[in-house]
Amino acid sequence: MRSGRLFSLLALTFALSSAPVFTFAQHEENHENAHATEAVAADGNHHEEKKEGFNASEVIFGHIGDSHYWHLFDINEQPVSLSLPVIIYHPTKGVEMFSASKFHHGHESYNGYHIEKGMKEKIVSEDGASIIDLSITKNVLSMIISVVLLLWIMLSVAKKYKKNGTMVAPTGFQNALEPVIGFIRDEVGKPNLGNKYMRYMPLLLTVFFFIWINNLLGLLPGGANFTGNIAVTACLALVSFIVMIFSANKHFWGHLLNPPGVPLGIKFLLVPIEIISLFIKPIALMIRLFANILAGHIVILSVISMIFIFGALSKVAGWGFVPVSLAFSIFMFFLELLVAAIQAFIFTNLTAVFLGQAIEEAHHDDHAHAEAGHH
Amino acid sequence: MDLLTPELGLFVWTLLAFLAVFFILRKFAWKPILNTLHERETGIADSIAAAERVKKEMGQMQAENEKIMMEARAQSAQMLKEAKDMKESIINKAKEETKAVADKMIADAQQQIQQQKMAALTEVKNEIGKLAVEVAEKVIRKQLATADSQNDYAQMLAEEIKMN
Numbered sequence: 001m002r003s004g005r006l007f008s009l010l011a012l013t014f015a016l017s018s019a020p021v022f023t024f025a026q027h028e029e030n031h032e033n034a035h036a037t038e039a040v041a042a043d044g045n046h047h048e049e050k051k052e053g054f055n056a057s058e059v060i061f062g063h064i065g066d067s068h069y070w071h072l073f074d075i076n077e078q079p080v081s082l083s084l085p086v087i088i089y090h091p092t093k094g095v096e097m098f099s100a101s102k103f104h105h106g107h108e109s110y111n112g113y114h115i116e117k118g119m120k121e122k123i124v125s126e127d128g129a130s131i132i133d134l135s136i137t138k139n140v141l142s143m144i145i146s147v148v149l150l151l152w153i154m155l156s157v158a159k160k161y162k163k164n165g166t167m168v169a170p171t172g173f174q175n176a177l178e179p180v181i182g183f184i185r186d187e188v189g190k191p192n193l194g195n196k197y198m199r200y201m202p203l204l205l206t207v208f209f210f211i212w213i214n215n216l217l218g219l220l221p222g223g224a225n226f227t228g229n230i231a232v233t234a235c236l237a238l239v240s241f242i243v244m245i246f247s248a249n250k251h252f253w254g255h256l257l258n259p260p261g262v263p264l265g266i267k268f269l270l271v272p273i274e275i276i277s278l279f280i281k282p283i284a285l286m287i288r289l290f291a292n293i294l295a296g297h298i299v300i301l302s303v304i305s306m307i308f309i310f311g312a313l314s315k316v317a318g319w320g321f322v323p324v325s326l327a328f329s330i331f332m333f334f335l336e337l338l339v340a341a342i343q344a345f346i347f348t349n350l351t352a353v354f355l356g357q358a359i360e361e362a363h364h365d366d367h368a369h370a371e372a373g374h375h
Numbered sequence: 376m377d378l379l380t381p382e383l384g385l386f387v388w389t390l391l392a393f394l395a396v397f398f399i400l401r402k403f404a405w406k407p408i409l410n411t412l413h414e415r416e417t418g419i420a421d422s423i424a425a426a427e428r429v430k431k432e433m434g435q436m437q438a439e440n441e442k443i444m445m446e447a448r449a450q451s452a453q454m455l456k457e458a459k460d461m462k463e464s465i466i467n468k469a470k471e472e473t474k475a476v477a478d479k480m481i482a483d484a485q486q487q488i489q490q491q492k493m494a495a496l497t498e499v500k501n502e503i504g505k506l507a508v509e510v511a512e513k514v515i516r517k518q519l520a521t522a523d524s525q526n527d528y529a530q531m532l533a534e535e536i537k538m539n
Contacts, residue, residue, distance in 0.1 A: 087384075120378070132383060134383075134387060136388075139385050140384070140389075147392050158404040161408050161411040162407050167418055201405060202400065210393060231381030231386040
């Protein structure tokens with residue numbers, strides 16, 4: 001396999017040159033894996049696969065989707081990966097737990113289940129029953145790692161605060177986190193939530209750091225595309241939405257369902273729009289984070305894939321494109337580092353804005369009017 | 376599209392993990408951190424305010440000190456001036472008194488001298504008178520020692536009386 005050899009050389013170069021590049025190299029290995037499985041699916045016909053050349057979309061979707069394996073690299077075209085636990089709820093058989101290695105990388109079926117690989121990897125029951133897949137997938141494992149990291153960092157920092165007392169200057173990691181926490185409090189919490197900000201600070205801080213650390217882990221070599229998964233962003237948006245609904249006050253509902261000072265005819269038009277806008281808020285949160293992170297991953301992978309697309313055409317073109325691709329992917333990597341923080345901030349800020357609208361008191365307006373009247 | 380349908384499994388795990396993280400961090404991390412930050416900020420603000428106040432007080436004290444110093448200086452200057460005046464007045468008074476005493480003494484002395492002089496003069500007059508009487512007595516005695524001379528004299532006297 002020509003592209004295979006080219007790939008392994010490149011992988012080595014990438015791994016030696018820099019960490020971010022290593023990420024992309026591994027993504028490429030995903031492609032090899034995808035190739036291999038595809039080849040197997042085509043009854044082991046390697047010649048047919050060769051003719052197809054490099055399939056960039058398969059590589060990319062292989063990475064951005066979830067998986068029951070944590071693929072690390074290939075040795076002699078054999079994928080080396082962690083097989084993750086599969087947990088399935090079957091309506092008649094009940095809960096079943098076994099390792100994904102039983103599927104032999106999707107080649108075999110086990111216990112009446114097999115893996116189906118479309119745009120996403122899915123476990124399907126062979127008896128046609130609709131099962132619930134609660135497996136610890138790559139994304140779930142990545143999240144568990146980030147959660148452990150997050151808890152460890154924050155609890156150790158909190159311990160330092162407790163130990164040092166109030167009037168001791170922060171040191172070490174505490175010093176790095178303090179401005180971030182202060183930023184969330186002063187730029188997100190206080191302006192949007194007014195004097196009730198302390199009630200919502202734990203939520204805002206958790207949302208921010210949860211998204212941020214997961215964004216960053218997603219950028220690591222071999223990292224999962226966790227925050228670029230719509231299930232994740234939907235979950236976070238739902239949490240924000242529920243908090244918003246439950247903290248909304250009379251003033252908010254009054255303005256939403258019976259806007260004051262609006263003629264009756266227009267109310268019929270306005271109220272449905274207001275209700276739709278209420279639901280659009282979490283949907284906007286969900287899609288914004290999902291699309292941004294997903295797009296970042298896709299762009300980086302596409303840029304790297306170009307090497308192999310050109311490499312499939314001719315070896316010289318492939319090598320020739322390496323510097324261009326590298327330069328662009330490094331640039332993209334830095335951009336994604338920025339995006340990781342910015343998207344976490346935007347999600348947190350919008351949550352705060354929505355919460356602020358929900359808990360806004362009526363007298364705020366009156367006060368403003370009264371002040372305007374004085375002038 | 377497949378990509379846009381959320382997987383239930385991942386959703387459930389995310390929800391569980393997020394809520395766990397939220398509750399753990401809220402109790403053990405965010406509350407202590409935010410409280411400490413808040414306390415520290417108020418502490419720093421208080422310290423700054425206190426420092427400002429002390430500075431202001433110091434300024435006031437300094438101004439007061441300056442004022443007191445000025446007053447003291449003025450007072451001492453005045454005292455000096457008064458002392459000087461007093462000295463001069465004492466000297467003048469002393470001079471005057473001395474002069475008066477001296478004048479009186481001089482006057483007394485002159486008076487005494489006058490008296491002594493008068494006494495001396497009187498004595499001298501008396502002495503001279505006595506001497507003159509004595510001399511005249513002696514002269515007369517001598518002149519009238521002889522009977523002839525007494526006759527002559529008596530004659531002369533008689534002549535004088537006759538002439539008159």
